[in-house]
Amino acid sequence: MDDLVSLMTPRSPTNERPLLGVTVLVVEDSRFACEAVRLLCLRSGARIRRADCLASARKHLQVYRPTVVLIDLGLPDGSGADLIRELHLATPRVPVILATSGDDYMADLARDAGADGFLSKPIESLAIFQEMVLENLPTNDPNVPIRALPTGVVKPDPIAYRDDLAHIASILSMGTDDDTLAYIAQFLSGVAKSAHDEPMQKAATDLMELKKTSPSNVSHLADLVQDRLQACAQI
Known part of the structure; x- marks a missing residue:
């Protein structure tokens, strides 16, 4: 009985777990980036829920009211800025609305x-x-007295990066129209930056910055994706 009471009793935040009682909804289509946030929440004491697109996030928000919503600005079914605007104008407002992107210029x-x-x-x-x-x-x-900030960083499981690459390989196999390539370039640029994969990030950025689709750049990007998937399969 004492153990049950202990589990049901709300706990107060601590210096080590300052986000106890906080629920974070992360709206992110990258499994690797989401895994990083999951680990950060776990280490900080927060609970996490995930939506991988705008439609999924909106359905979630009809049922749950998180403390924090962390929204990727580039999502498969639209811009995360649209959801940010909706939440900002809603009543009651989500307490904390945060945005994320691999492109710093998106902050404004x-x-x-x-x-x-x-x-x-x-x-x-x-x-x-x-x-x-x-x-x-x-x-x-x-x-509240200033606390010592943690110095640690999280390292997501590389399998999550492999899953992201497999997702892109599947999309590439179905066609490469301009809208699809724009999404692929944006997605891979962010996830490769998160994974510290500089060659992949450069290839994605080069594709994203082109005014017109270049078959050679698409082929190079596809080759990099396949190389990494084959390397993962050999481990």
């Missing part, structure tokens, strides 16, 4: 839409993640 777009803050990918620092959430919580008390 996010703030103009109503985001409280912007996290640049890769999101892997415990200190940066915790401070971004805490400084935007309405209950944040400025009189």
Whole structure:
């Protein structure tokens, strides 16, 4: 009975787990990026839910009201800025709305839409993640003594990166129209940056910056994806 009471009793945040009681909805189509946020939440004491597109996020928000919504700006069914704007104007408002992207220049777009803050990918620092959430919580008390910031970083399972690459390989196999290539370039640019895969990030960025589709760049990107998938299969 004592153990059951202990489990049901609300716990207060601690220096080590300052986000106890916080629920984070991460709207992110990359499994690798989402895994990083999951680990950050786990280390910080927060609960996490995931939506991989705008439609899924909207369905989730009809049922649950998270404390924090962390929204990737590039999603398969539209811009994350649209969801940020909806949440910012909604009543009651989600307490903390954060945006994320591998492209730092998107920070102004996010703030103009109503985001409280912007996290640049890769999101892997415990200190940066915790401070971004805490400084935007309405209950944040400025009189609370300054705590020592954690120095750790999280390292997502490489299998999640493989899953992202397999997702892109599947899309590439179905066609490469301009809209599809724009999504592929944006997706891979962000996830490769999170995975510190510089050749993949450069190939994706090169494709994203072209005014017109280049068959050679598409082929190069597809080859890189297949090379990494084959390397994973051999491990």
